[in-house]
Amino acid sequence: MLKKLFAFALALMAIHSFAQSPVISAKDLANELKTNKNLVIVDVNAPDVYAKKHVQGAISLFFKELYQPNAVEGKLRPAPELAEILGKKGISNTAKIVVYENESNKHNNRVWWILKSLGAADVWSLHVDAKEFAAAQLVLNSNPATAKPTTFALAESKYKSLTMDEVKNLPQGTLLLDGREKEEFNGVDAAKKSKGHIPGAVWMNYREVLTPTGAFKTKDEIIAAASKFGATPEKPIVVYCNSGVKASTLLVGLKEIAGFQNVQYYGGSYADWSSNPENQIVK
Structure with missing residues (x-):
């Protein structure tokens, strides 16, 4: 009985810590994949990097796709255009989304913020730690993944950029x-x-x-x-x-x-x- 209570307490602690931050580890992701078949994994690497190897089932969304062409560096497309791009990729505002990139820990957080600013409710950014990634034994492959197009409905958000x-x-x-x-x-x-x-x-x-x-x-x-x-x-x-x-x-x-x-x-x-x-x- 005590062992069960202890295990339950540990589980609650894990859930609590998971909920406190939008950043998750590769181990968290591996566990989530076992129970949540509707999880949307978004790879924001360049297309050539994605083509070589990515987390199995991850959707390719190169972060530069979200930028306005021929504009100030990094300037985002208008919100309706962003929502259309996301919807065509199979990313909805109500899905549980995990964003990652290889090696760096920058563009995943940028895309995390963009999704939050558009009204996505449940978005997570993956820790970039090569050792943890290997230990989690996530399945990697080079097969491109696609998802059924959906609707990304824009919603009010507290995540705003200063002008x-x-x-x-x-x-x-x-x-x-x-x-x-x-x-x-x-x-x-x-x-x-x-x-x-x-x-x-x-x-x-x-x-x-x-x-x-x-x-x-x-x-x-x-x-x-x-x-x-x-x-x-x-x-x-x-x-x-x-x-x-x-x-x-x-x-x-x-x-x-x-x-x-x-x-x-x-x-x-x-x-x-x-x-x-x-x-x-x-x-």
Whole structure:
């Protein structure tokens, strides 16, 4: 009897921890696949990467498909267009969705945020940890997977992106965090065409919330890392990067895992800010 109660308690703890964060491990995914045949797995890698190997049954949704062509880098298509793309892929707003990519821990979080901003109710981002991935023994293959087209119904969401004007008029005391590489922040990265950063921004590379293997740090580890940059759980914070990708990882780490109370996201980021020649950029 005691053994059964103990096992039940462990199960409750696992469910509780799973529900507290939108980030799941490969082990969680493997267990979920055993019981949920309607789970929608979304692979956001480039098509050639997907073609080589992917989680069995995963739908290919290259993150760049969600961007406007011939526009500011990373600018999203209008919401109705995004909903149409998702529906044609077989992704509905009511499905349980797990988003992943290989090696990095950036674009999966960007697509997670996009789905949440459109009103998807149940979206998860997979931990990127090669050792955990291997241990979970997820079935990988190269067979393309398709799903029956469905409807992605747009819905109101609390996940919103700040506009350029809102960033210009941030309340006093707001901490603006730049999640890019230090060279981009300092305006010395010619490859990225960065001339510097938004005035008042503090540099905090997005990897500060990740372990060396690419998985997210624990709540306490993230709080400790963020404190070095003046970020505390109570402080109003805005995160940005070059085009909203790395900042999405900062957002998930600070807000969703570490529980920071007031973290906002400037999805347009430096690309949007620098598109206006009247905006000041500092080094």
